[in-house]
Amino acid sequence: MENCGYVFQISGIKTCDKKRALVQGINKLGGKYIGGSVYKHGITHLITPQVLSSEKFLAACAAGKWVVTPEYVLDSVKYGSWLAEGPYEVAILTNSSTSFHPVRQWREKVANGKIKGAFQGWKVLLIVQEPTKRAMFRRLLNAGRAEVYNSPPPSYTSITHVLEKPVTESSKSYTAPCYPVSHIVQHLFGSNLLEIHFHIREPFAENKASFPKDDLSNLEAELKSYVTKKEGRPRLYFLEFLGYHDPYHPNSQAIVTDFHNVGTMIECGFFIEALDSIRSVLFPGLLPPATYLISLLEYAQQGNTTSVFLRNFQQVMDSLLITNPPWLAPSAVKKYYTQVLQCPRCKMGLWPFLESAISYCLSRDVTCHPLPGPDLPTLVHFYCDIVALCLKLFQGELFALTTRDFGLPQGTQVTSTSTSGSLMYGTFWTIWERSTLLSCAVKRLIHLLLQAAMKDYTAGDDKQKLDLADMLLQLLTVLVEFWCQQHLRLNRSLVERGLRDLSEHLSLISQDLSPAVLVELVARVRSTRIKMVMADGIFRNLCCRNGFTLGDEPLSLKKMVLSYLPALGCLAQGPSGAYQTNCPTSHSCTGEGSGCRTQSSSVNETCLERENIPKGLHRVNAAGETLLHRACKRNQVETVLQILARPGIDVNVKDHAGWTPLHEACNHGSTECVEALLHHHPTPILNNQVGGVSPLHDALLNGHMGIAKMLLEHAGSVLLQQTDGDGRFPLDLVSAPSQREELLQSTQVGDLTLRNQVTEVLNLPLLEAGSCLLGHLLLSYQLERGLPGHTQPGDKPHSLGSKLLRALEMHSLQTVTLGWTDQRAVRLVEDVETLLELSRGEHQEKVCLAVRECKGENTMFLMEILENLRSRGEARLMWTEDGGSEKDLTA
Numbered sequence: 001m002e003n004c005g006y007v008f009q010i011s012g013i014k015t016c017d018k019k020r021a022l023v024q025g026i027n028k029l030g031g032k033y034i035g036g037s038v039y040k041h042g043i044t045h046l047i048t049p050q051v052l053s054s055e056k057f058l059a060a061c062a063a064g065k066w067v068v069t070p071e072y073v074l075d076s077v078k079y080g081s082w083l084a085e086g087p088y089e090v091a092i093l094t095n096s097s098t099s100f101h102p103v104r105q106w107r108e109k110v111a112n113g114k115i116k117g118a119f120q121g122w123k124v125l126l127i128v129q130e131p132t133k134r135a136m137f138r139r140l141l142n143a144g145r146a147e148v149y150n151s152p153p154p155s156y157t158s159i160t161h162v163l164e165k166p167v168t169e170s171s172k173s174y175t176a177p178c179y180p181v182s183h184i185v186q187h188l189f190g191s192n193l194l195e196i197h198f199h200i201r202e203p204f205a206e207n208k209a210s211f212p213k214d215d216l217s218n219l220e221a222e223l224k225s226y227v228t229k230k231e232g233r234p235r236l237y238f239l240e241f242l243g244y245h246d247p248y249h250p251n252s253q254a255i256v257t258d259f260h261n262v263g264t265m266i267e268c269g270f271f272i273e274a275l276d277s278i279r280s281v282l283f284p285g286l287l288p289p290a291t292y293l294i295s296l297l298e299y300a301q302q303g304n305t306t307s308v309f310l311r312n313f314q315q316v317m318d319s320l321l322i323t324n325p326p327w328l329a330p331s332a333v334k335k336y337y338t339q340v341l342q343c344p345r346c347k348m349g350l351w352p353f354l355e356s357a358i359s360y361c362l363s364r365d366v367t368c369h370p371l372p373g374p375d376l377p378t379l380v381h382f383y384c385d386i387v388a389l390c391l392k393l394f395q396g397e398l399f400a401l402t403t404r405d406f407g408l409p410q411g412t413q414v415t416s417t418s419t420s421g422s423l424m425y426g427t428f429w430t431i432w433e434r435s436t437l438l439s440c441a442v443k444r445l446i447h448l449l450l451q452a453a454m455k456d457y458t459a460g461d462d463k464q465k466l467d468l469a470d471m472l473l474q475l476l477t478v479l480v481e482f483w484c485q486q487h488l489r490l491n492r493s494l495v496e497r498g499l500r501d502l503s504e505h506l507s508l509i510s511q512d513l514s515p516a517v518l519v520e521l522v523a524r525v526r527s528t529r530i531k532m533v534m535a536d537g538i539f540r541n542l543c544c545r546n547g548f549t550l551g552d553e554p555l556s557l558k559k560m561v562l563s564y565l566p567a568l569g570c571l572a573q574g575p576s577g578a579y580q581t582n583c584p585t586s587h588s589c590t591g592e593g594s595g596c597r598t599q600s601s602s603v604n605e606t607c608l609e610r611e612n613i614p615k616g617l618h619r620v621n622a623a624g625e626t627l628l629h630r631a632c633k634r635n636q637v638e639t640v641l642q643i644l645a646r647p648g649i650d651v652n653v654k655d656h657a658g659w660t661p662l663h664e665a666c667n668h669g670s671t672e673c674v675e676a677l678l679h680h681h682p683t684p685i686l687n688n689q690v691g692g693v694s695p696l697h698d699a700l701l702n703g704h705m706g707i708a709k710m711l712l713e714h715a716g717s718v719l720l721q722q723t724d725g726d727g728r729f730p731l732d733l734v735s736a737p738s739q740r741e742e743l744l745q746s747t748q749v750g751d752l753t754l755r756n757q758v759t760e761v762l763n764l765p766l767l768e769a770g771s772c773l774l775g776h777l778l779l780s781y782q783l784e785r786g787l788p789g790h791t792q793p794g795d796k797p798h799s800l801g802s803k804l805l806r807a808l809e810m811h812s813l814q815t816v817t818l819g820w821t822d823q824r825a826v827r828l829v830e831d832v833e834t835l836l837e838l839s840r841g842e843h844q845e846k847v848c849l850a851v852r853e854c855k856g857e858n859t860m861f862l863m864e865i866l867e868n869l870r871s872r873g874e875a876r877l878m879w880t881e882d883g884g885s886e887k888d889l890t891a
Contacts, residue, residue, distance in 0.1 A: 006031035006082060009040060011048040011056040013070065022047060022070055025077040035839050037809055039139055047073060051090060055136055060103075061188055062118040062144030064110025067103045106188070117145030118188060124148045125174065127164040128181070132811070135727040137163070137181060147735060150726070216816055219807060222800050223825035230786035231824075232488055234402040235527040236481055241325075241399045262292055271299045272309055279316050284323045290339040293317075298344035303372030303379050310382040317389050326393065326423060327400035334423055341390065343368050350427045351441045354390055357383035358448050361468050362455060384468060391475050394424050398482045424482055437483050437498030438505055445476055446505065449521075450513060457517045470524060477530045484529070499529070503537035507544075515542055515769035522776050528784040535777040542770055543567045554823070557781065557831040561843050562687065564774055565866075568859075569848035571770040572761045624656030625664075632661040632677075635670035644680045651677060651684045658690040666699040666707050674707050678714050686715045692725030700733040709746040716750030721842075725814075761850050771851075772858040778865050785831065804832055838870045 008026050010033075013019050026033045034040050039059035046060040046067045060067050072088035089104055106118050124146050128134040141148050141163075153159050162178040259281075265274040275296055278288050293316075299305060300313055326334045343353045346368040356367040360383050373379060425434065433439040452469040480502065484495050510518055518538045525531040532555070540550050550563050620626055628649070631639040640661075643649060652660050662684045665673040677684050686695055696719045699707040708730070712719055720730050720743075734740050761767055807816045813833050817826045837843060847866070851859060 006045060007043045008033050008045045008047055008073075009036070009043045009056055009060075011046060011054050012052045013047070013049060018070065022073050025073045029073075029076060029082060031082075035836070038136070039143060041143060045072075045085070048090060055140060058185065058188065059140045059143035061106055062140065064107040064115075064117065066107065115145075117143065119144030119146035119184075121160070122146035123158060123160045125153050125159045125162045125176065126150065127162065131727065132815070133165070137184075138727065138732070140184060142732075147737075148732065149735075215803075216807065216811070217819070219803055219816070220820045220822060220825050223804070223828055224822045226786065226800055227822075227824045227828060230784075231492075232485075234481075234485075235529055236395075236398065236402070236477065238395050238399040241396055259289055259292065262288070266292060266295050271296060271305075272312075275309065275312055275316060279312065279319070282316070282319045282323055287320075287324055287333070287336055290336055293340045294344045297340070300382060301344070301371065301379075303376050305378070307378045307381075310378055310385075314382070314385040314389070318392075321389065321393060321396075325396055327396045331421055334421065337393070337423060338426065341393075345369055350390070350423065354387065354427070355441075355444060355448070357386045358452070358468070358472065361387070362448065362451055384471070387468065387471050387475075391471050391478070394427075394475065394478050394482070397422050397424050398478050398485075401482065401485055422482075424479065428479055429483075435487075435494065436501070437480065438501050442476075442479060443505065445472065445479070447509060449473060449476060450510060450517075453517050453521045454513060457514070457520065469521070473521065473524055474526070477525060477527050480530055480533075481527055499533050503533045503540075505537075506534055507537040507541035510538055510541055511545060515766065515773075518542075519769050519772045522773060528780040531776055532780040532784050535773050535780065539564065539567075539770065539773040539777060542766075542773065543570065546571055546766070554827065555781070556827050556834075558834045560774070560778060560781070561834055561838070561846060563685070564777075565843075565846040566848075568767060568770055568774070568851045572763065572767040572848070572851055572854070620655070624654070626653055626655075626661075628653065628661045629655055629659070629664050632665035632670050632673045633668045635665075635668065635673055637670075637672040637676055640673050640676050644676065651680055652688070660684060660688060660695075662686070662695045663688075663690065663693075663698055666695040666704065666711070667702055669699075669702065669704045669707065671704070671706055671710070674710055678710065683714070686711060686719060687722060689722065689724075692723070694719070694722050694724070694730075696720075696722070696730050697724050697728075697733065700730055705739060705742070708743060712743060712746040713750045713753070716753070717747045720747060727812075761854050761856075764854070764856055767851065767854065768856045768858045771856065771862040775858060775862045775865055778862075778869070785828065804829065805836075808833055808836065835869060838866075 006026070006029070008022075008031055010019060010022060013022070023033045034043060039056045041063065043060070043065060046056055046065055047070055048054075048057055048067060049070055051057065057067065066085045067090045068085050068088040069090060072083065072085060075088075076083045091103075109115050110117065119141055122141070122144075124141055126134060126137055126141070126148050128137055138148050146161075149159070159174065159176040161183075162174050162176050163181050163183065164178060165181045259278075262274045262277045265271075265277065274292065278292065278296075282288075296313060300310055324333060326337050338350060341350045341353060342348065343356065346352065348368060352368045356369075356371070359366050360371055360373070361380050371379070428441040428445070429439045449469065449472040452472050456467075456469045480499075483498065487498075488495050515538075522531060522535050522538060525534060536555055543550055550567065553559060621630075628640065628643050628651075631637075631643065644651065651662075654660055662674065662677050664670070665677060688694065689697075693701075696708055696711050699705075699711065723729055731740055731743065734743060808829070813829060817829055820826050834843075847863075852863060854860070
């Protein structure tokens with residue numbers, strides 16, 4: 001944005017079509033548009049149809065910017081390039097019908113270098129109690145290059161102006177002259193103020209009346225209800241189960257059949273004939289004796305049966321499931337299925353049988369008992385069919401739970417079943433494990449899923465794929481959705497913790513797999529909830545493997561923009577061969593007989609490094625401070641370097657109050673420790689705030705200019721955009737002009753370094769994998785969290801999306817969410833605020849130039865997703881501004 005010579009804001013245009021035409025014209029000619037209802041210092045032009053009493057107009061006048069009419073853009077579009085601004089500059093018509101040009105007066109002085117702003121040299125003590133008004137006046141004074149201080153002023157500063165609202169007797173105690181805030185306008189317009197009757201309205205009079213702060217608590221309740229409905233909706237639909245018969249409906253009659261001959265044929269070894277007899281008598285409500293099916297299954301496991309017998313046996317089991325679905329049946333039928341679906345020799349239950357079937361298909365010897373082969377093609381296909389049968393059974397149980405909770409189309413009847421006694425619960429969770437998502441069986445299933453995905457990926461096109469990975473992925477999805485629906489209404493925090501554990505587990509056990517395998521796996525997931533969890537865990541693991549640590553705060557759109565997007569630059573610079581991990585993982589032994597790797601090398605390495613481990617590395621004190629915190633406070637740089645040399649060290653670890661080691665080093669002036677932290681790879685998070693205090697704020701508040709310059713040279717101008725709890729920017733904390741210039745010079749160095757840091761993509765496959773995962777994550781997050789839809793001018797003013805946008809335009813994010821207890825509602829407000837920030841052109845620097853210009857398919861698609869997000873935010877913001885939310889200065 002700073003490289004563009006035409007950066008616009010718009011003020012006073014209430015018609016959406018007119019504003020849209022202006023924005024399109026600006027973009028067509030290569031300019032930039034910044035939305036929002038407050039003045040932005042980076043603009044070069046302000047478009048307004050007339051002189052206004054708004055913050056934008058007065059700030060642009062004080063800063064010496066061009067203030068032009070809308071015809072300037074419209075005529076420039078017709079001409080095909082930017083015209084001269086002079087003829088379009090806004091003027092004030094006085095009562096004598098003469099033109100008065102206060103904007104031109106200040107603009108020419110700034111352009112000629114005589115002054116930097118209309119309030120240059122002012123050192124203002126601003127006494128305004130209301131925080132929002134005070135922030136507005138501060139922006140206006142800063143636009144004119146005044147230095148603004150809160151009460152009481154610093155002792156070393158000589159105040160030249162005291163601006164107060166309202167003016168009180170106590171203000172006379174200051175040595176500097178005291179003025180009402182209307183003195184700002186009087187200074188800008190001089191004696192012409194009285195002639196043109198230019199007065200300023202009470203700030204936010206219309207807006208605050210339309211959305212008072214008392215309604216913010218009601219907004220939280222509405223958002224909470226909205227999020228609850230989005231979370232509780234079903235993600236998977238199985239319409240094929242709608243045609244299943246209910247064999248226990250009163251109108252149905254069971255058919256009595258004599259299976260005595262079948263038992264005799266099995267005893268005589270005529271298994272094929274016995275199977276044909278059972279196939280011919282399968283009716284709803286009729287269950288053949290479990291012992292017969294068990295004997296036929298044992299015969300099928302021997303490996304010397306024909307493929308025709310195995311196929312017919314599978315057809316019998318499928319027909320049995322269709323005619324007697326257990327999710328529509330009483331507990332006796334469920335018990336029947338548990339007797340049949342287990343190993344006929346070991347009889348240890350459904351999960352050991354299912355695990356053995358999967359292991360056999362993966363050519364592994366780890367089965368409940370030795371099986372012929374392995375790799376007998378007919379038996380492999382038979383066990384794949386068993387897995388498919390179990391998947392259909394569990395899908396049916398989830399279908400019954402979903403239809404019971406959310407209803408079916410009119411005329412459809414489904415019997416309510418008890419999920420506590422479901423086959424799914426009994427198979428994958430013991431009675432002691434039901435409060436956790438990651439039971440031993442679920443963990444084992446995930447491990448087998450990753451093995452199947454790797455086998456499918458390495459098989460290529462030459463070998464026939466069995467779609468085992470797809471079936472296991474669908475099975476895992478059904479299990480997670482089933483468990484979440486069971487616990488969501490009663491214990492939402494338990495569900496959030498379970499999904500977070502699943503993400504962490506996937507992140508850990510996927511370290512040895514190629515990102516291409518993981519990306520392909522994520523793309524197959526049907527549930528948006530599971531896709532979001534998997535993509536998040538795998539993306540964080542991919543970044544960690546390549547030296548970029550991401551924070552552990554809950555997933556949000558803000559986190560993805562501020563943390564995940566910069567990580568793409570790290571992936572683009574990843575070393576070739578980054579698909580292989582550089583360190584052994586402790587999760588390699590995930591179960592008995594799972595092929596544990598030898599640990600001698602890691603043990604020897606541990607023994608050699610043990611002497612270099614700082615004493616007390618993993619201990620925390622009562623405040624939650626680690627040894628790294630304490631070393632940074634004391635500027636013990638050698639200890640810091642020893643700690644940072646340890647693999648896996650979290651440089652962003654927080655104490656109980658949320659302070660990081662970088663915060664402590666900046667607060668205590670530990671310059672050498674700050675330097676060590678900034679040179680560590682991955683670097684610490686520099687924009688992390690605690691109570692509104694960032695590391696840069698911490699350094700400036702304590703007078704550590706050297707550290708502040710070091711931070712700015714490392715991260716650039718993005719750090720200057722943060723405000724603290726009082727709405728102060730970092731430069732507001734510096735009084736001396738020379739110090740401000742030094743900080744700005746350091747900022748320029750940082751911006752230049754960042755622009756030159758990543759100039760080309762060195763690892764395109766790794767970047768493509770990361771872009772694909774992040775694309776899936778952004779899309780599934782929007783669908784899963786339910787960001788309010790596009791807000792259009794025709795929307796009702798009392799709709800939830802309109803209320804939320806109004807609240808954010810009239811109040812700060814902190815004000816809107818002050819006192820809110822539901823963190824899901826808070827995250828939703830943060831997401832919408834991030835959308836609005838994207839629409840204003842903020843956070844563009846988060847994606848490095850090399851990534852933005854990459855021609856990889858996945859990376860280009862990710863850039864399209866980000867552009868779509870920006871457009872959505874711009875549409876919301878444009879409509880909201882047209883509704884009259886622009887802030888007016890007060891007298």
